[in-house]
Amino acid sequence: MARPRCAICGAPAVVYLRYARMALCREHFREHLLRRVEGVLTRAGLLRRGARIVAAVSGGKDSSTLLDLLAELSRSYGLQVYPLHIDLGIGEYSAHLRRAVERLVSRLGLPLILVEVRRVLRGDGVPEFARRAGRPTCSVCGMVKRYVMNAAAEALGADAIATGHNADDAIAYIVKAFIGQDEEQMAKWLPYTPPSGGAVARVRPLYEVYERYALLYAIVNRIPFTHEECPYRARNSMEDTIKEMFNRLEEQHPGLKIGFLRRFSKKRSAEGVPGPVNRCRICGAPSQGEVCSFCRLTERVYGEPLGPEMRRAVAEAVEKALGVSSGSGRGRASAPPQGSS
Amino acid sequence: MVRVVLLPEGRVVELGRRRMRVDELLRELGLSVESAVVLRGDEPLFDWEVVGEDEEVRVMRAVSGG
Ligand SMILES: [Zn+2]
């Protein structure tokens, strides 16, 4: 059978969207995903000139696709997009991710905010830190990432932190939380979580983008990314099984996943989701308790709370990124030039 | 025979059939068509495209941590 033509312009198609029963060329596939991202940003009040968005970019397919799309929107709408990469110090894996991110930002002409956890954690990467703390690697990793992302967003005075979570991720977390009847967790998985108690707002622009299409987008646009798996990633997790289940359902009922997420997010709002209420008395980061978990855990492992040091390192990374591009090197300085590709 | 390289882990699987459609190939691997991308070289294939004899394709699973 011949390769299909784009439903919009007739050019050779690169993708067939089963849920839309439509083949699209590279250009219109890009348009299609941009509309999805715009939808989320509009509803979050973020699609406006001067909105400052920190894009957390790991070097995997989702966040790399996201950054590429956000860079395009920064050109058309005047958003200020600040890519942030956290080098978690997970051996070769982290090195590959970092290299992918560096290639991507240089292609997009964006300055990179690069935070290396080893510099603060006394030479430890996240796995060593977790081992010393006697805690699961993934939970420590999540905690460190949240801490750094929020610190960077605060240093920048950003309106939101954008993460690469896609539709399949959201479904997996929602269904898992539903199984556990954990309403609080469920309410977190909306496209937008407003700021609360010092925690900067979160936006998930790929909320209506299927994982498969985030991957396809990265492939057909030759976006640098790493497809490697984290060596600490749990295999056959409940999330993976839920994803596979929903993909089978999607095969039988194209559009089921998006329909589910739309109904889910229509029914609830993120208002009233309890966020952190305090500021850590040591480092000032938003925290549930008097001392934040980063300060608490680092104090236990290294003998002193490293929150203040991490916040300084993040602020320096922000200044370095902005300084390189703006020449002035002030923390909340002017926007970086949003490059053209 | 169709040679399949499964990514990200790089495991190689050989499927005994001579020719098959991409969606059949994924089904034989126990994967949903929604959860993977099949590549010939660097080019993603459509579900209905046929993978021929003695061909090597790469299957990238979309579900992976990042
Ligand atoms: Zn087209």
Ligand SMILES: [Zn+2]
């Ligand atoms: Zn603290």
